[in-house]
Amino acid sequence: MKAAVIVFPGSNCDRDVAVTLRDVTGQDPRMHWHADPDLPEDLDLIVLPGGFSHGDYLRCGAMAAQAPVIAAVRRQAQRGVAMLGICNGFQVLCETGLLPGALMRNRDLTYICKDVHLKVVTTDTIFTSRYDPARVVRIPIAHHDGNYVADLPTQCMLEDEDRVAVRYCDAAGRVVDEANPNGSTANIAGVLSENHRILGLMPHPERLADPRLGGTDGRALFTSLLEALS
């Protein structure tokens, strides 16, 4: 599986996701600088990592969405290349329009870093095939702007097209407001593109993919990708 991690100025989870990719796939991903418009054509997976691209100074992801590499990202998206945007990467994907909706300031207005429980809504994707839909998974979030907002027609479209990948839930798997850490519409934690080849995710699966760090629930996302894309 050939993967590239796009590095924006201010990305800070680029190394973390590269470590997980190498650990799961046995291959180092290409670390691709945002200013380089020439993205290799033979990639199986493009990752937009977490962090604070351009300091999040304008609006999270807005400046990164104008980076020189983005034209190539769009072209490859049209060709169906798999893409994973984590946290700031999800924000960038929304800003490019490759995913619908927007990520607003958390409901409580504070940055939140903690493990949350997630319900995998659909396992019929290249990202989630190795998850057991009956099991609640525990993965950390770490963001200030993770409150997913979509208008009603978009929400209906996402539901109808099975494009909500994961939702925040409690330890028992109930999708309830008390388990919603940031105020996201319908507890949405991750959404898919129309062709299900692009996933934007606020939680950080790369942070709990190594038993040493206290959990491995994030790992199945990468093993799913490895299985689908190699």
Next chain:
Amino acid sequence: MSDAKITPEIVAEHGLNAEEYARVLEIMGREPNITELGIFSVMWSEHCSYKSSKKWLKTLPTTAPWVIHGPGENAGVVDIGDGLTAVFKMESHNHPSFIEPYQGAATGVGGILRDVFTMGARPVANLNALRFGAPDHPKTRHLISGVVSGIGGYGNCVGVPTVGGEVNFHPGYNGNILVNAMTVGIAPADRIFTSQARGVGNPVVYVGSKTGRDGIHGATMASAEFSADSEEKRPTVQVGDPFTEKLLIEACLELMDTDAIVAIQDMGAAGLTSSSFEMASKGGLGVDLALDTVPMREAGMTPYELMLSESQERMLMVLQPGKEHVARAIFEKWHLDFAVIGRLTDTGRMVLTWHGETVADLPIDPLAEAAPEYDRPWEPTPAPAPLDPATVPVVPWTEALTRLMGSPDLASRRWIWEQYDHMVMGDTVQRPGGDAAVVRIHGTDRGLAATTDCTPRYVGADPVMGGRQAVAEAWRNLTATGARPLAVTDNLNFGNPEKPRIMGQVVGACQGIAEACRALDFPVVSGNVSLYNETEGQAIPPTPTIGGVGVIDDLDRMATVAVPAEGEAILVIGGGPADGWLGQSLYLREIAGREEGAPPPVDLAVERRTGDLVRGLIQAGRVTACHDVSDGGLLVAVAEMALAGSIGATLSVDTTPAALFGEDQGRYVVTLPEAEAASLLADLGGTARRIGVTGGDALVIGADSVALATVRTAHDGWLPGIMSSTPGRS
């Protein structure tokens, strides 16, 4: 430049006394101009010169076979094996944080990060030590909220995990909060960078952010007492830009992989003045700077402002000749300013020019060497009257425990650390909430443990014993994870040193720290002094914060505080049947409302023996959890372990306040499988005693019990409770 005549008023505004100004005249051989006066002012400020504390800092032990760089560099450097070093330091940003809590705390984090990556280390962990005033003081909530968002806003963006720290509340901090920030980095042992300039003619290069008017005279502000109008000093607080810092880290580390850098120094307090002075002074050289070539944020800046600005995210470097293009390419890639602003000379003088005209010309060594150093008069702190145990009220232990666990100094800090990214970099092995944070050394199965500690109420009552205790507790917290403690950084926060009573606290604490560091082989490798923490004549409680770092050689042999299973034996190691020291305890303060007595004594030989024993047990895999006994005493320690593991305990112990809540030092609580308890107790002889067994969902002693859920509600609820209440109303 200004040709303004230097009047006594201008001298006084620059924080120089008459005697110091006389020395300026002697060194210059003439009257200084305003730029030169400004340079003297910041270089001789307490903040930069340590003029009141230097005499006592020299008494601290600073060497050990594993110490590579002790105090005097930007940060301390210790060998951690495998060709790697830990680089760390703690620094205060107290005055700015009180005036503007968000930016004050944020730039505190930025400054300490730069001290560490300047030396070639990648920062891997941030910690902090915070002291706020009374929880119900009208300003406290605003200050907590601002400081916590500032620390998070900076550290989260930079992408260095904030993994640990401590917080205390006391009315003595109402007018002067303390924000001490610590960074730990890792650097290859064969690639440490220092600030010593070398090579006459080598280019002096400025990189990072442009220089603006922010923070002018920050170092002078941090060297004076506050008064009621201190908030007018808000413009002297710098503004942080963590995004630029992130770029600066990556650019500097990238350049450090080449052979272009001769010396490097961050621009911290006193900015361009202190960085250029320090580099030239350490190299025994002179420096010429063309100030008009400094990248500037705004038009019309004067040489005086450029030299005194404390704009953030800036570095000064001396490059190998001919390597300017290598460095320029890297900094331009990262969108950072890069400018050759001067050359090293052999004159021993700092010569500043402005469009070709000389605007300042000062001798470097005489200025540095003649920096004032005071042997300030001091009075020893009178020994406190011993506490009469008969006067201590007895409250049922169930009630006392719940109140203590929900009291300001013991309540959960989760509300704070959930606002910090404590997991970025993918190596956080022990998250906040334990005895020490542990980060994996990237790519290995080894770890670094780090902690910050001080118990100001002990230091206030007995500075020598309190100084010892701060070091011993840091050492104990590292030990409780299984780490080998290596070295400390100290952050000495006190009131006005010109008052003999306060100076006595400084002297006493230094003595206690020195004794403990010697006895525990735990040298001081870096540090910072913050004096004049007084408002309207009211000094803070003396707070010499200790940041400790240790190494764990095998992460499979690491301990955490969480009770791991039901049915395990609970042992106390250290202490003895006579335990029960309530002087200066939290029980006395929270239950009886009294702050009295002497603090618990620290016997350093016993401390060392007990700690070495416990570490050996952890490394041998003989215990399943470990927690040191500190604030709140034995029952609080057990309750913290029970909450962390969500498993209760049944104890067979005396239920007197002294037995349960005494704060006797040098003790650890451990758990281990029941089947192995008898043989361990036999091996340890009188050093350990069994106090109970884990299990259930309550803490039980005899016929009484308190549900874990009750304790958790009190413990978790306090801080969110005060942060969501309306201050100043009742």
